[in-house]
Amino acid sequence: MELFNSESKKIINDPINVNNPISLQVLGICSALAVTIRLDQAIIMTLAVIFVLCSSNVILSLIRDYIPSRVRIVIMLSVIASLVSVVDELLQAYLYDMSKQLSVFVGLIITNCIIMGRAEAFALKNGPSKAFLDGLGNGLGYGMIIIIVSFFRELFGAGTITLPDGGAGYVLFSIPEAWYAAGYENIGLLVLSPGAFFILGLVIWTQREIFGIEEGE
Amino acid sequence: MGGFEDYLSIFTKAVFIENIVLAYFLGLCSFLAISKSIDASVGIGMAVVVVLTITAPINWFIYEFLLAKGALVWLNHLPYGLSLSYDFSNTDLSFLKLIVFISVIAAMVQLVEMFMERFSQSLYNSLGIFLPLIAVNCSILGGSLFMVEREYDVTQTIVYGFGSGVGFFLAIVALASVRYRLRYSNIPPRLRGVGMAMLLTGLLSMAFMAFSGIDL
Numbered sequence: 105m106e107l108f109n110s111e112s113k114k115i116i117n118d119p120i121n122v123n124n125p126i127s128l129q130v131l132g133i134c135s136a137l138a139v140t141i142r143l144d145q146a147i148i149m150t151l152a153v154i155f156v157l158c159s160s161n162v163i164l165s166l167i168r169d170y171i172p173s174r175v176r177i178v179i180m181l182s183v184i185a186s187l188v189s190v191v192d193e194l195l196q197a198y199l200y201d202m203s204k205q206l207s208v209f210v211g212l213i214i215t216n217c218i219i220m221g222r223a224e225a226f227a228l229k230n231g232p233s234k235a236f237l238d239g240l241g242n243g244l245g246y247g248m249i250i251i252i253v254s255f256f257r258e259l260f261g262a263g264t265i266t267l268p269d270g271g272a273g274y275v276l277f278s279i280p281e282a283w284y285a286a287g288y289e290n291i292g293l294l295v296l297s298p299g300a301f302f303i304l305g306l307v308i309w310t311q312r313e314i315f316g317i318e319e320g321e
Numbered sequence: 322m323g324g325f326e327d328y329l330s331i332f333t334k335a336v337f338i339e340n341i342v343l344a345y346f347l348g349l350c351s352f353l354a355i356s357k358s359i360d361a362s363v364g365i366g367m368a369v370v371v372v373l374t375i376t377a378p379i380n381w382f383i384y385e386f387l388l389a390k391g392a393l394v395w396l397n398h399l400p401y402g403l404s405l406s407y408d409f410s411n412t413d414l415s416f417l418k419l420i421v422f423i424s425v426i427a428a429m430v431q432l433v434e435m436f437m438e439r440f441s442q443s444l445y446n447s448l449g450i451f452l453p454l455i456a457v458n459c460s461i462l463g464g465s466l467f468m469v470e471r472e473y474d475v476t477q478t479i480v481y482g483f484g485s486g487v488g489f490f491l492a493i494v495a496l497a498s499v500r501y502r503l504r505y506s507n508i509p510p511r512l513r514g515v516g517m518a519m520l521l522t523g524l525l526s527m528a529f530m531a532f533s534g535i536d537l
Contacts, residue, residue: 207470208463212462215423301519306516309512
């Protein structure tokens with residue numbers, strides 16, 4: 105298969121835009137919100153999810169002809185749980201502080217519906233290379249949303265976006281002093297849980313407005 | 322470990338102050354999908370209470386006697402003079418906890434479902450369809466993982482599991498009722514559905530934060 109023909113482009117692009125797993129299919133929100141308090145947490149979480157999603161899609165796609173459909177859920181769960189354990193151990197070994205901050209949410213990648221959903225809907229029906237691209241696309245779609253949400257939460261909640269560099273941290277972006285002089289104050293609510301719900305609600309609204317998608321209720 | 326007051330404080334915390342949905346974002350997928358109907362919300366809420374109260378202590382026993390560092394030390398003291406000629410006091414299997422917990426949860430959900438079908442047909446009819454759904458509900462696995470992280474003892478774990486379940490129940494029924502009242506209101510078409518549900522959840526979460534002043 106050619107890597108960048110139109111079909112594989114579609115497999116990667118769709119989940120980022122018109123079929124985004126978080127904002128349009130409403131999957132995997134559980135872990136998405138908890139890690140959006142800081143941008144660096146969101147980036148690490150995105151990488152972890154992309155790794156688990158791509159590997160589980162490829163592995164399940166390779167063994168798809170040998171899985172009896174009655175026990176497929178258990179097999180999917182055990183493949184995903186093993187991959188998540190690997191990620192968890194790697195984080196504890198190389199990024200211990202980050203792993204403490206993410207606490208239980210790394211483990212909760214197992215129950216992230218995106219991963220089970222893609223395995224069930226795509227990996228068990230398609231070949232490994234397509235399944236890999238699908239995993240990548242959905243991982244990037246997930247990452248895009250949580251990075252947008254965490255950007256707003258950290259910038260307007262804490263005033264600066266800081267990336268850890270082993271010391272005091274590298275300030276990537278901050279609210280200009282002139283704003284504070286004019287009476288601006290950090291919005292403390294955004295750091296707390298309700299802020300995450302509000303920002304994600306607005307992101308979902310914006311994205312549906314852009315792609316013209318309505319949901320009947 | 323304090324007595325009754327300690328348990329009351331864990332319970333209140335789990336239900337109101339650190340509500341598993343509104344403060345920790347766990348179980349949101351089913352929370353958003355099911356809160357369209359009040360009856361279904363009551364059903365899944367009860368199922369979560371039952372399953373959390375059962376799985377949290379079972380996972381506690383498994384973690385405490387099989388997986389945690391030094392947990393296998395009882396193998397050094399087998400009865401009848403049996404000995405395995407290996408020192409288990411430093412064995413640490415805690416890296417297996419994710420796989421073991423999720424398998425225990427899946428198995429328990431299956432067992433609860435079979436048990437209900439056998440002994441209470443009416444309960445099975447109202448809760449049965451929700452049970453397979455909550456095997457992959459983050460709040461169940463999250464309950465077990467928090468119990469390990471916070472180093473609860475067994476009674477605290479039971480109280481915490483039950484409290485978290487009640488918290489989920491309260492939150493989902495509250496959201497379902499608000500969404501029911503909003504059915505005929507004039508919401509911008511593309512905000513309808515999930516977008517609106519997220520904003521409402523944000524408001525609920527703010528309301529529950531008002532409890533955080535309670536100090537027990």
